[in-house]
């Protein structure tokens with residue numbers, strides 16, 4: 001659906017060049033919810049704005065639904081942009097217009113009759129559950145309701161793609177959940193491809209199928225969400241995942257030299273990560289049997305991401321050095337991620 005090929009964007013500023021996006025290539029499948037996560041300034045917004053050419057890349061290709069956007073003239077680009085809706089952190093609603101007028105705005109020049117537009121607004125209000133607010137003004141709405149209006153407006157032209165730039169960052173956790181649920185519904189019911197920027201891993205975990213992690217203008221890691229959570233490659237990704245997991249407390253406990261992670265001679269403290277396909281319980285009894293390695297589970301966490309249970313365990317292995325090495329190898333061969341924290 002969306003192909004970004006070697007996309008770079010450099011801003012020419014008074015204080016020199018800013019390389020906001022550096023040689024990014026991404027492939028986003030139709031119907032996918034694709035998350036882009038990174039800390040402030042990583043280049044997320046610039047990259048997403050390259051998808052509808054709100055920013056023109058300095059180099060590279062942007063292909064949406066088979067069309068190379070950089071080769072289109074203004075008129076062709078306007079037509080393509082209608083099929084790419086966008087929502088923003090601060091909603092960008094027109095304050096002097098009602099909810100219904102805001103939603104109707106993108107339908108100007110669409111050729112639809114007044115009755116057809118009224119019907120369309122009605123069904124969009126129903127979709128975002130705001131039927132009773134058609135004549136309200138944005139100032140009379142809560143943040144979550146404003147974002148619902150923005151979603152309805154972005155959907156007015158039946159887009160194929162919806163770009164969400166920090167769409168939940170200004171909302172409280174409960175409202176965030178309700179907006180994410182609505183985005184999931186839009187994706188599942190209408191098959192709309194969603195590209196979602198955030199700096200919160202919890203948002204990615206809740207709704208995305210795939211994720212790209214950005215740092216300093218580059219994509220440093222990308223993949224299926226379960227794979228990225230269970231076989232994390234890059235330190236930035238680890239830092240983001242730690243914000244959503246209680247298991248990361250182990251690092252604090254180690255720094256405090258807590259008694260629960262003090263080791264006796266020959267013991268090793270490890271973190272195991274696994275998904276439902278390689279559940280570690282059976283493997284733990286296997287390594288105990290085959291290599292005489294005892295496993296003491298200190299604490300752990302199991303959560304369900306994209307219908308897949310993902311486990312994260314902190315354990316102490318005790319046994320011979322050779323036995324522990326073989327046990328670690330056995331776990332890795334069975335696709336359990338093993339990180340030695342202390343030995």
Ligand SMILES: Nc1ncnc2c1ncn2[C@@H]1O[C@H](COP(=O)(O)OP(=O)(O)OP(=O)(O)O)[C@@H](O)[C@H]1O
Pocket residue numbers: 011012013018019020038039040041042043044045046047199
């Ligand atoms: N129009 C612009 N002119 C000059 N520099 C810009 C412009 N837009 C963005 N930048 C710079 O590009 C870099 C990436 O910014 P961008 O907004 O894409 O990052 P981000 O990851 O979305 O950050 P945030 O989460 O804070 O929005 C930053 O250093 C920013 O200052």
